[in-house]
Amino acid sequence: MKPNLSYPSLLTAGIALTLATLAGLELLPARTLDLKAPGVANGPYLVTADGKQDGHNVRWLDEKRLHLRCHYPEAKPFMGCGLTFVLTHQDPTRGMDLSRYDKLNLELVYKGNAPSVRLAARNFDPRFAKVEDANSARFHSVNLRPRDITKPVALELSELTVPEWWIHQYNLDRAYNRPSLENASAVSIDIPYLEAGQTHELEVRRLTLEGQWISHDRVYLGILCSWLLGASLVVLRGWGQLRVSHRRQQREIDALTLRTRQLRIEQEQLRRLATIDELTGVLNRRGLEQALDDLEEQAHGMTLVLVDIDHFKRINDRFGxxxxxxxxxxxxxxxxxxxxxxxxxxxxxxEEFLIACRGTRIRDAARLAEKLRERIERSEITGPVGRIELTASFGVALAPPGGSTADALKRADAALYAAKDAGRNRVEMDTSLQSDSPTTVG
Structure with missing residues (x-):
């Protein structure tokens, strides 16, 4: 019996459904939460040294516009200056789940000479937080320099981190120090570094959270699973048809054989492009070059160690x-x-290997090379006519931050040749960045 729907029509329908889903996902409006909107949060409340909402040191210039002014004539133990949106209502232990949002759209106007304005959020975790201790709610913050807020800012919520002072103050287990905004109790904007006599003005024009109604990752995973399920159903359907007709079965087997041969060819091509050396199980040259490119882009500097097995050709000729x-x-x-x-x-x-050590302590890398040299020399490998004497020579060179990896490789290679010329089974350290001659280590 012929199927009601052909494979091309099913494929076309699947592609159309996938494209419609992706288009709908992009057209779906973002989930937003305006913390300034009435009824969303309590407050905002001024952050002051004396706790008063309309004090002399911190006061509203225009409360409706969330425009405040800070001025402490004399130094105080705590000179607070800012405002707080309280996200809890009747129950102080239950806040808002902000983990559903990805970013925060912020628009501030700041006048003053403070080095930064801080955005912070508190998360009440009942495992350790206490209502009577407001600071016990986990603190997350990010400091924004004045030049960062000259125009509207879209902050990723992942930029908020738990500061060291809070971690040291409460000395909790490491698991409790991880950022989490699943039960946010407050969001505040303040100026953390004040000096007596200075005047600061801050106006909050926009404070909106934005996120996805549906996680894009989940949608993509659902699409992938749907395609895999559809492919599986098609395969099962094909196997059923193969059992009905021997001819069709033979054709399908021939097609499968052809496809298998194509897959093997593709697999061999991918294997040649892979980054793992099949013999030793470590990175091959392609993999090393990719890793070195990544390190060079990070511009943190590295130390290169070239390792060459001594008399390897002689080992091959003598032992096979x-x-x-x-x-x-x-x-x-x-x-x-x-x-x-x-x-x-x-x-x-x-017979040549390469080690790239993060950091620029070349003498540490040279000491590592010396340790490796000794371990290789003590290795036990027995050949048909006895123990194979195994040694290696090392060349060490520095690639400073922002320097050329290719240049460092040339200097490491020169140091390696110096080790070979000096009798092998030794470590030579390139010091051309300081002098003109390699230095022997060990």
Missing amino acids: HDRGDEVLRRVAAVVAGNLRASDIFGRWGG
Whole structure:
């Protein structure tokens, strides 16, 4: 019996439905919450040193426009200046779930010479927060410089972090110090650094939260699962039809064989482009180049260590390529087992390996190279005619922040050749950034 719907029509319908879903997702208006709107939050209340709402030091210039002025003639232990929106109502332990929002649209007008204006949010966590201690609600904040707020700002809520002073003050377990706004009790805008005699004016023109009604990630996952389910149903349907007709089964098997052959060809192409060296299991040259490019873009600086197995050709000629491969694997394992998780390591080519250490302490990298040299020398590899004597030479060079990785590689290579010329099984450190000659370590 012929199916009512053909595969092309199902595919067309699936594509149309997917495009309609994606278009609808983009056209769906954002979820918004205006904290200045009546009834959303209590307040805002002025943040003052004496707790009074209309004091001399902090007072409203125009309360309706949320325009305030701060001036402390004399220094006080606490010189508060700002305003707070309270998100709790009758129950002080129950606030608003702000985790559903992604960003906060902020428009401020500030006059003064403070180094920053702070946006902060409190989250009441009943596991440790107490109603009688307002500071016990987890504090999140971000400091905005005056030049950051000369125009409207769209802040990602992920920019709000828990400051160190709050973490040290309450000394809670690390799990309690993670940012969370699932039960936000207050949002405040204040000037954290005041000096006596200064005058500051602050006006809050916009304070709006924005987020998605439906998580885009969930929609994308749903689309992917739907396509996978649809593909699975199509495959099952195909297998059912194969059982009805031997001819159709044979054609499908031939098509499957052809597709398998194509997949193998594609797999081999992907394998050649992969970043893992099949023999040693560490990064290959392509993977190393990608990692080095990433480090160079970060401009933090790094130290490069080139490792070359001494007399590797002699090992291959005397013991065979299988033993030579075992030597490569053993050296890779020894080096990888003595590196930090943050270090980058891979096979640069042939019998040569490369280590990239984050940071610019070249002597630390040289000491690491010396330790690796000793571990390699003590490695036990037995060949058909006895123990294989295994040593390696090392060249160490510095790539300073903003410097060229290619230049550092050339200097590391020159240091490696210096180690080879000096008798092998040694570490040479390039110091051309300070002098003209390599330095031996160990």
